[in-house]
Amino acid sequence: MLDKIAVLIPCYNESKSIAKVIQDMKRELPEATIYVYDNNSTDGTDEIARGEGAVVRYEYQQGKGNVIRSMFRDIDARCYIMVDGDDTYPAEYAREMCDKVLNDRTDMVVGDRLSSTYFTENKRPFHNFGNTIVRAFINRLFHSNIKDIMTGYRAMSYRFVKTFPVLSRNFEIETEMTIHAIDKKMQVDNVIVDYRDRQEGSESKLNTYSDGAKVLKTIFRMYKDYKPLQFFSTIAGILFVLGIIFFIPILKKYIKMGVVTKIPSLIVICFVILTAIICWFSGIILSTLVHQHKQNFEFELNTVSDRFKELCEKEKREIKE
Structure with missing residues (x-):
C-alpha cells in the first residue's frame, strides 16, 4: 500500500x-x-x-x-x-x-x-x-x-x-x-x-x-x-610538515659538521614522513572506491525509481477496480 x-x-x-x-x-x-x-x-x-x-x-x-x-x-x-x-x-x-x-x-x-x-x-x-x-x-x-x-x-x-x-x-x-x-x-x-x-x-x-x-x-x-582524499591528505600534510620541521635542524647540522648526531631522531622523522606518504596513497585509493560507490548508487536510484513507478501503477489499478 x-x-x-x-x-x-x-x-x-x-x-x-x-x-x-x-x-x-x-x-x-x-x-x-x-x-x-x-x-x-x-x-x-x-x-x-x-x-x-x-x-x-x-x-x-x-x-x-x-x-x-x-x-x-x-x-x-x-x-x-x-x-x-x-x-x-x-x-x-x-x-x-x-x-x-x-x-x-x-x-x-x-x-x-x-x-x-x-x-x-x-x-x-x-x-x-x-x-x-x-x-x-x-x-x-x-x-x-x-x-x-x-x-x-x-x-x-x-x-x-x-x-x-x-x-x-x-x-x-x-x-x-x-x-x-x-x-x-x-x-x-x-x-x-x-x-x-x-x-x-x-x-x-x-x-x-x-x-x-x-x-x-x-x-x-x-x-x-565520504571525503577520504581530503581527510587523509590533511593528515598526510600535517605529518609531512612536522617531519620537515624536525628534519631541518638535523640537515643544517649535517651540512655544517658533516655528521648526523641524532640518528634516533632521524629514524623517527623518516617513519613520520613515510606515514604521511601512506596516508596520502590511502586517500587516493579510498577516493576511487567512493567514486565507484557513487556510480553504483546512481544505478540503485534507477532501481528505486522503477519500484516507485510500479507502486504508483498498482495503486491506480486498485482505484479503478
Missing part, C-alpha cells in the same frame, strides 16, 4: 504531548496516514496514540536511529514527513514542506528552527551553541548551505528514504541524513519553522554532552567515509 503522505512520529515517553501532535497533523494533513513508532515507552504513549487514530507500531531496540530504520523499511509513501512527538514543531508548516516533495521533486525539506525562534525558546544554552557549531562545521566540510543540521522536522521523498543507509542508533541520525543528502547531490530545501520549547513536565531525551560527542564522532566518521 502506497500512502500519499506518511507522518512518522518516533516516540519514547511522550504521553503529555503525543495526542496534540497527532491532532495537529490530522488537521493540517487530513489525507495523511499517521504512524507512531513506540520505542519502549512506559507512560502509555502507545495507547494514547492509538486512541487518537494513529497506526501504532513498536521498535524494541532503544534509540531514535533504530526507530527511523524500522520506519523507512516498513512504510511506502510518496512523501514522508518526520516530526518529534514532543510538540516542539508546529504542524502549520507541514503542508508547505510536503508540497515541495510532491510538486517540486525535492528529496529532503529541512525544517529550519535556527533561523526563527530556536535560540529564544530553547532554554539549554549548550544545545544552542552545539547546533551552531555543527551547522558551521558540516557546511564548511561538505560545501553546503543547510540551515539546520540537527532538526527533527523533515519532509522526504520515496527515493531518499529507500536509498538512505541508517547506520546510527541514536540522535546523531539527523546529522547522518543531512550529510547523505548533500553527498549524493539530492535536492535539499529549507523551510523556516517556529520552534517552541517542551511542555512543562516533558523531559528531553537528548543529553547535551554524550549525544553531542556522538554527533561530532558521526561527523568525523562520515567525513572520512
Whole structure:
C-alpha cells in the first residue's frame, strides 16, 4: 500500500504531548496516514496514540536511529514527513514542506528552527551553541548551505528514504541524513519553522554532552567515509610538515659538521614522513572506491525509481477496480 503522505512520529515517553501532535497533523494533513513508532515507552504513549487514530507500531531496540530504520523499511509513501512527538514543531508548516516533495521533486525539506525562534525558546544554552557549531562545521566540510543540521522536522521523498543507509542508533541520525543528502547531490530545501520549547513536565531525551560527542564522532566518521582524499591528505600534510620541521635542524647540522648526531631522531622523522606518504596513497585509493560507490548508487536510484513507478501503477489499478 502506497500512502500519499506518511507522518512518522518516533516516540519514547511522550504521553503529555503525543495526542496534540497527532491532532495537529490530522488537521493540517487530513489525507495523511499517521504512524507512531513506540520505542519502549512506559507512560502509555502507545495507547494514547492509538486512541487518537494513529497506526501504532513498536521498535524494541532503544534509540531514535533504530526507530527511523524500522520506519523507512516498513512504510511506502510518496512523501514522508518526520516530526518529534514532543510538540516542539508546529504542524502549520507541514503542508508547505510536503508540497515541495510532491510538486517540486525535492528529496529532503529541512525544517529550519535556527533561523526563527530556536535560540529564544530553547532554554539549554549548550544545545544552542552545539547546533551552531555543527551547522558551521558540516557546511564548511561538505560545501553546503543547510540551515539546520540537527532538526527533527523533515519532509522526504520515496527515493531518499529507500536509498538512505541508517547506520546510527541514536540522535546523531539527523546529522547522518543531512550529510547523505548533500553527498549524493539530492535536492535539499529549507523551510523556516517556529520552534517552541517542551511542555512543562516533558523531559528531553537528548543529553547535551554524550549525544553531542556522538554527533561530532558521526561527523568525523562520515567525513572520512565520504571525503577520504581530503581527510587523509590533511593528515598526510600535517605529518609531512612536522617531519620537515624536525628534519631541518638535523640537515643544517649535517651540512655544517658533516655528521648526523641524532640518528634516533632521524629514524623517527623518516617513519613520520613515510606515514604521511601512506596516508596520502590511502586517500587516493579510498577516493576511487567512493567514486565507484557513487556510480553504483546512481544505478540503485534507477532501481528505486522503477519500484516507485510500479507502486504508483498498482495503486491506480486498485482505484479503478
